[in-house]
Amino acid sequence: MSGSAKRMAKIRPFYVMELLARAKQLEAEGRSIIHMEVGEPDFDSPEPVVRAGQQALADGLTHYTPAMGITPLRETIARHYQARYGVKVDPGCVIVTPGSSGALQLVMSILINPGERVMMADPSYPCNRNFVYLVGGDITAIAVDHRTDYQLTAEMVASHWTPETRAVMVATPSNPTGTLIEKAELQRIHQVVQERGGVLIVDEIYQGLIYDEPGYTALEVADDLFVINSFSKYFGMTGWRLGWMVAPKTYVGDIDKLAQNIFLSAPTPAQYAALQAFSDETLKITEERRLAFQARRDYLYPALTSLGFKIRSMPKGAFYLYADCSAFTSDSYQFAMRLLEEEGVAITPGRDFGDNHPQTHVRFAYTTAIPALEEGVRRIAQFIGR
């Protein structure tokens, strides 16, 4: 039966999974492990959401829904944009998906012909690339650094544009760097993309987790772009597998057709649970958690910096710090593996996020309470001999 399709060679594993498996093995052997590798809130789903999920099960709401999601949830999401950002969104353009992974797959499958390219920053979330490879497209990865807060700029987009470029994808806040794109810059990027007949995709899955400013949505900039979002991060609903996107009206028919075919629908109990995600009761909980994440960042950033890690752009969102570890190693993967083996601290090596100096970068996630972060920092200090 021979081997896998050729694309599988292009699709990389998450290297951190290997490390995570080893971490779990060590834990099973009784070792204490500090987890600073996990891209998932340590908080459980908010109680009102859980209650609504239980009620949905009690009510027998376990059948298929329309492919683009139940109407009340699409309307609730649209109202959220009005309430929070003052933007009018047509509920008919809101598509509920199986995680933001589902949204990413729909958008890439609908937009990208074989041979066409999607422009992205390097470092960035690695899965985004693979959705493009799956449909025969390719990536234009643009190396970014602290001078642009690890984000693409309009100038970069313009200067790297080729006839094959079909779309530009940005993330604000970004994984792994936690940095933002300023609204004025996003406007300029949108203009460059629009002038060239391309499509702008904005990943806003960490949107609620912004610490030093009120934030905005790309939908304030324009409605001829794709916005990807998720209930996973800000709403603490990772395992429910529920996300959404807001799409330009002209693509909604094709999105519906494709979603019918490849997903049938997003998980039903999760959709009913998410109706409570924007309630005042839930938002009170998620806002408290946002402040908890902010306090962790405000502890971890100076703590790591004083150890000699260089974090060159202040992360303003998500729950990640992307640090230059060149003071300690020129092989961040071995560094992470040894840190785990010797001190029981799990972090993510740079190679999971691209090819732009991954050997000298690691990602720290502050998805653990401050006492554990303090213990982690103590162990790291010991590991590097400080």
Add this chain to the structure above:
Amino acid sequence: MSGSAKRMAKIRPFYVMELLARAKQLEAEGRSIIHMEVGEPDFDSPEPVVRAGQQALADGLTHYTPAMGITPLRETIARHYQARYGVKVDPGCVIVTPGSSGALQLVMSILINPGERVMMADPSYPCNRNFVYLVGGDITAIAVDHRTDYQLTAEMVASHWTPETRAVMVATPSNPTGTLIEKAELQRIHQVVQERGGVLIVDEIYQGLIYDEPGYTALEVADDLFVINSFSKYFGMTGWRLGWMVAPKTYVGDIDKLAQNIFLSAPTPAQYAALQAFSDETLKITEERRLAFQARRDYLYPALTSLGFKIRSMPKGAFYLYADCSAFTSDSYQFAMRLLEEEGVAITPGRDFGDNHPQTHVRFAYTTAIPALEEGVRRIAQFIGR
């Protein structure tokens, strides 16, 4: 921003969705509609499964799981094959997926290079084709009829094989025909595929719903094939979005890598709920339901036949009857639309299942209780003037 990728022209909508939307509109206007179009059990999820789901939510089991599913569920599924079919399955080869849709996407993405082909029967479940188109592959659709129970045979597979053929996909029981492949024939098909270096994919998502014989699994035939299954149909868990596949060991690494990237994981509460799917308490319920489906088939088959529909192969599984309606129309789509408008009976036109005489075929689903089926038959009789 111009239009969608070219593949979108190849991907067809479910035409029945249009009909379903119209049916719901009529219902909203107060009309009585008999639903014989829906490919979903009318039963709710079994109570032990629902209880386990509620408990999972109460226990905070709403975080990510490993990409291939929680170990206890993979082990439970493996044990099920041993208990029910006497086949030893390595839990490491069982992959839990977001619906069988997720499994289909993984298997096609892993196997099919652009330009390669997957052989399938026509008529068959339409989404299967689209997973192949998504990755740049193509379909060899083989017209089948009652002479082979609407199934591929080893002879057909051998005679249609080309250098581009990478895989053969069969479904037993089949949607839309409800027919089975005999085990001996599946053995012959497997041998033909194996001799040519291809891969056999067996869709067993209606496996539990077989009426006249004990049934078997393709895993009795060989372990170098892919088996796709689902909690949706026999276990009545459609909206939970949970399926599984059993894969040859050599592909498991790539499946894990791809699942990590495109799904992260299957819905977590659903996975814990499904731990109860194979319990004695649940199986008692699902067996009762199987007998209810059988009674419906045994009512509907002669009722439709006596009206003049020709059902040329006795359906032995799933919950569908695929009927030749050429006595009444040469345009089954208009026939279905008029039947809905004039008599309030919803059925699925043949064009949703391929290009093999769709104009003279319709699919009836017996996912409705017998009194409603009786009323449906009465209305159909009136519609065709019997």
